[in-house]
Amino acid sequence: xxxxxxxxxxxxxxxxxxSRKGKPYTLFSMRLTDKNGEEIDAWFQCAFDKPECQExxxxxxxxxxxxxxxxxVKVDSIQVSKNPxxxxxxxxxxxxxxxxxxGAKVSESDLFGEIGGYNTEDDIRRMSYTAARTHALxxxxxxxxxxxxxxxxxxSKAGVASRFDIITEAxxxxxxxxxxxxxxxxxxxxxxxxxxxxxxxxxxLPDAEEDEFEAAGADEADxxxxxxxxxxxxxxxx
Numbered sequence: 001x002x003x004x005x006x007x008x009x010x011x012x013x014x015x016x017x018x019s020r021k022g023k024p025y026t027l028f029s030m031r032l033t034d035k036n037g038e039e040i041d042a043w044f045q046c047a048f049d050k051p052e053c054q055e056x057x058x059x060x061x062x063x064x065x066x067x068x069x070x071x072x073v074k075v076d077s078i079q080v081s082k083n084p085x086x087x088x089x090x091x092x093x094x095x096x097x098x099x100x101x102x103g104a105k106v107s108e109s110d111l112f113g114e115i116g117g118y119n120t121e122d123d124i125r126r127m128s129y130t131a132a133r134t135h136a137l138x139x140x141x142x143x144x145x146x147x148x149x150x151x152x153x154x155x156s157k158a159g160v161a162s163r164f165d166i167i168t169e170a171x172x173x174x175x176x177x178x179x180x181x182x183x184x185x186x187x188x189x190x191x192x193x194x195x196x197x198x199x200x201x202x203x204x205l206p207d208a209e210e211d212e213f214e215a216a217g218a219d220e221a222d223x224x225x226x227x228x229x230x231x232x233x234x235x236x237x238x
Contacts, residue, residue: 002062003071007032008087009057010039026050030073032059037088042070049075058084111183128182129175136174140167 011031028046033039053059058081063071109121143149152162
């Protein structure tokens with residue numbers, strides 16, 4: 001006995017393979033979510049026919065139940081809504097929640113103030129340090145180019161070591177200055193000053209790393225083709 005679903009397309013899967021005769025093939029299947037944003041616990045198998053719908057579409061589809069709890073889709077029965085309701089699952093995804101909860105909360109940092117989105121204080125610290133280090137290297141490069149650093153000119157091992165120490169010290173000092181300039185919104189003239197929380201000049205620096213962030217979004221849906229049939233929007237999802 002056939003069963004009709006009205007639901008959102010959560011995912012369209014493709015599985016490629018090769019037959020024993022060496023011919024390539026592609027199998028298609030779908031996962032659906034109901035109007036409440038809850039995923040229907042079953043696979044909707046389309047066999048070798050690509051379903052004419054996309055992730056995020058609100059569809060009406062006729063299926064045949066299988067003994068394993070999944071469903072065989074009658075692909076030519078798929079209709080895509082022209083006026084779909086809001087997709088609760090897309091809202092949950094965009095807000096970062098799986099159960100319909102609120103999105104990321106704003107946190108408070110003694111050093112950086114309010115931190116919004118999905119960043120943590122460590123994220124901001126690493127990004128601020130990386131930016132400060134980059135600008136410090138650029139500044140020291142300019143100082144070296146225009147003679148702004150007094151360096152030992154001797155080509156001996158001691159002279160080379162001295163130049164290395166002077167350049168490294170200059171980069172470290174400017175890194176700390178720029179880091180706390182950005183964090184506290186103030187201008188440093190020395191490495192160790194009266195700014196609360198600033199480390200001494202020879203103290204440890206934050207680790208330099210960059211994190212990648214992913215923003216979540218939802219696909220737009222597209223519409224129903226009118227086949228003259230009344231669209232039953234209250235079909236239960238069992």
